[in-house]
Amino acid sequence: MKKELRINKIINGDCLKELKKFPDDSINLIVTSPPYADRRKKDYDGVAPEKYVEWFLPISQEFYRVLKPNGSLILNMKENIVNGERHTYVLDLILEIKKQGWIWTEEYIWHKKNAFPGKWPNRFRDSWERCLHFTKNKKFKMYQDNVKEPIGDWAKKRLQKKYANDDIRTMSKTQSGFGRRVANWSGKRKVYPSNVIHFATVSSNKNHSAVFPERLPDWFIRLFTKKGDIVLDSFVGSGTTALATLKLDRKFIGIERNKKYYLSAKRRINMLKKELKI
Amino acid sequence: MKKELRINKIINGDCLKELKKFPDDSINLIVTSPPYADRRKKDYDGVAPEKYVEWFLPISQEFYRVLKPNGSLILNMKENIVNGERHTYVLDLILEIKKQGWIWTEEYIWHKKNAFPGKWPNRFRDSWERCLHFTKNKKFKMYQDNVKEPIGDWAKKRLQKKYANDDIRTMSKTQSGFGRRVANWSGKRKVYPSNVIHFATVSSNKNHSAVFPERLPDWFIRLFTKKGDIVLDSFVGSGTTALATLKLDRKFIGIERNKKYYLSAKRRINMLKKELKI
DNA sequence: GTTCCGCATGAATCGATAG
């Protein structure tokens, strides 16, 4: 079978099966938020925590095959509480995935500013997640200037205010909302960010449970790809990563197994395409 | 040999050797920042990353013995870059320490707002560290109300400024400066924090350079102990944890191997004791 | 007393140079 990429499409199918149809060394960036280990999950087939690594390793093996040598893999994960303590499946995953050849280049922290409220006797609200950065080589593409941020308290305050009303309609085809806003302060000094990134979660409206804010993939896409590059999200859900990719003038490939999410993603993508006149 | 605790003293000696002299189940909280692998080589014998777990496990075993059943262990650590990627010794440590019976209850993120600057082709500044929370049981003491924070930016600013110049003279024996300050905002709304804590590191203010800011142990001491409880830091350095403990009207035990740091800690403690008239 | 501005200084990391 000839292996080829279907660009700017959401594929409704099993992640592993579909990945096998992709050619080698063809993707610039994989950014994805795999379903967390949880037996009880309804929408995805729940993966038990103790089976999680075993379940994921064949997938990361395919990731390794299809990713370009200078590409990056971003895994957004967080271990949940199992039986009163943090489960170790994410740690196990890091250790095992390295044996496939992956380099654990960095661990970014996504600080969820408005984490889900709640109160428990022995812990506080969980307001952070890991964004694990793996590469195939020590040298890889990184466009740091694309994510520079305005400096200073005045800027911070303005930023916060701007972020509050994250108005998608202000986004253009060639520049993300973030980029445009930053451009407004072009006269001001900008600095490189650190490995802690602060984004609010998206209020879970829509018909989709994931609280994956578009700004998260947006940030990594700007950081690790240039225009025209190919971005893969193999657990694309209702299409957030794909939307961010398209808005940034990159090409997306999305895989989603769940029919309901697939349809939702397809609809949102088509709406955006119409808007961008693609 | 009869095992007993020497309260409110800094011990100049080897951590493991000194711990063996402590009685079982006698410490309420251990909060410590062990030397990271291959760091601070000037002051300590550097521990190679691949030997780190092996070096630490006997110590954590003693921690387990001396900690009360409802106590907590807070380990402040961060793996550094070795050969272009994050080393896994902290992950290995978590996995191994659990085999001693420790429960990995939570992982707090310390966001260091003023991380060391620098620019590299493949990563940003490292501005976070792990504060691993281990317990002996699923039920343990946690005084969440002690760390409630006033809401709003104005409060944060005031807090920071007050803490910055660390004015011992304003502290009373029975009430920490923090506590008194918080009391001033009694009319304001207070909220529980999350598992991401934001403190700046302290640069060399007086004649010592603090490894971590006093607010960090201060926060955990308030969270996991009540007045009169015993707090241990077995790598106490120049005494930051001990000072925080004393100001909060708890009892400290500090162990420090390096003579220079030991003397510095002792001097600072004595100064504080004089101020507090203990 | 307050505010403002300059300056030193970090639990860092990379790449080049030297032995």
Added chain:
DNA sequence: ACTATCGATTCATGCGGAA
């Protein structure tokens, strides 16, 4: 080839002196 040392890079913060 492998290790050790050193310079360059860069930013939030507290401190001290000045207005």
